[in-house]
Amino acid sequence: MQYVIVGAGPAGVTAAETLRKVDPAGSVTLVGNEPDPPYGRMAIPYLLIGKVDEQGTYLRKSDDHFENLGITYVQGEAKSVSPDKLVLNDGEDLAYDKLLVATGSHAxxxxxxxxxxxxxxxxxxxxxxxxxxxxxxxxxxxxxxxxxxxxxxxxxxxxxxxxxxxxxxxxxxxxxxxxxxxxxxxxxxxxxxxxxxxxxxxxxxxxxxxxxxxxxxxxxxxxxxxxxxxxATGVRSNVKFLEGSGVETDLGIKVDNTLKSSIDNIYAAGDVAQGPDFST
CATH class of the missing domain: 3.50.50.60 (FAD/NAD(P)-binding domain)
Structure with a gap:
């Protein structure tokens, strides 16, 4: 089974590690679009006041954390999605059986x-x-x-x-x-x-x-x-690269109570996921 996770924030990193535990033989690829190692945005205010250094914002502390788990980490920006592959801006194609979108939001x-x-x-x-x-x-x-x-x-x-x-x-x-x-x-x-x-x-x-x-x-x-x-005037979900993919979006990616999107093998988690409104 080939798993691709696009987005290396807390949701994406946790998903990659969990997939490795439940499917030791599967191929797990994690895609992050920033030059820094995966980090927590909510730690940035603590960086500003000196309570943590940059290392303190990182989600995982060792440089070889993902390599040691057998998780392939790729730095790149998602460009488009088809039913079986994720295309990055540099032209690289990542084939998948299941895709998790955890791309969060942008300011x-x-x-x-x-x-x-x-x-x-x-x-x-x-x-x-x-x-x-x-x-x-x-x-x-x-x-x-x-x-x-x-x-x-x-x-x-x-x-x-x-x-x-x-x-x-x-x-x-x-x-x-x-x-x-x-x-x-x-x-x-x-x-x-x-x-x-x-x-x-x-x-x-x-x-x-x-x-x-x-x-x-x-x-x-x-x-x-x-x-x-x-x-600091708000954020918007990172879903533009999904245009033409068939994935249904609104304020984010619309998912059911299993985090599955409108496409059977594409899921979403974290800020980009828009779950059912249980109040209506």
Whole structure:
């Protein structure tokens, strides 16, 4: 049996190791699209405040971990999927009997002028974390776009860095998809006690360069000087490479309660999987 897993985050790595246990004779190939070893994104805030080093973000600590398990690790980007093979951007074909898609999500870039400027970063990859750590130093002026769940995790790390932090959130409260008005306001009050400036019901409309600083324009009329702008305005599932494959997608890959997609030998796990809505 040939198993291919595309996506080397926690879901993909755990699946590869589990397949090796339950099918010792099977061929297991794990595909990751980043130059770094498989790591946990949720460890990046701890990297920013120095609680862990880069090695501490890695999901497995030894360089030969996958080799020792008989798992083939391939660095590459998925380009397309057919019923029996995964095609990578470099042209390599990986044949499979069963495919697991665990490609996770990517950070959304909102339609705001200036987000390509130096000093503007998402906080989604390990490379993003390195860039932010270089700029989010004590006394630096930092603007965080977005105060959702992920944004607030990043915010806590940025606040501990000693930077002067301003949070701009488009909705009328913090963590708006998870918290009601009362809870969102309590989070805002906690932030303000930590000397974090919070602007809710406000959107960044433009980022430009002003000398050695970034100038962040807000639709309420404010202009905020910044050394660093961190964009945390949401994520979107990585499913584009599945176009034309027959795999049914919506917000993610639609799966049943066994994680099987609309194609019998293709499964999905992790952030990219959209399970049944048991509330309806």
């Amino acid at each position: 959304i870039k909102p339609p705001v002028d200036g987000l390509d400027l130096p000093g503007v970063h998402h906080c989604w990859t390990l490379e993003d974390g390195r860039a932010i750590a270089r700029l989010a130093v004590e006394g630096a002026d930092v603007v965080l776009m977005g105060a959702g769940f992920i944004g607030c995790i990043i915010m806590e790390a940025l606040a501990q860095s000693g930077a002067n932090l301003t949070v701009v959130e488009a909705e009328d409260r913090m963590v708006p998809r998870m918290m009601d008005q009362t809870a969102g306001n309590l989070i805002k009050q906690w932030c303000e006690k930590k000397n974090v400036a919070v602007r809710t019901s406000a959107r960044v409309s433009e980022v430009s360069r002003d000398g050695d600083k970034l100038s962040v324009k807000v639709d309420n009329g404010d202009i905020i000087a910044a050394d660093l702008v961190v964009v």
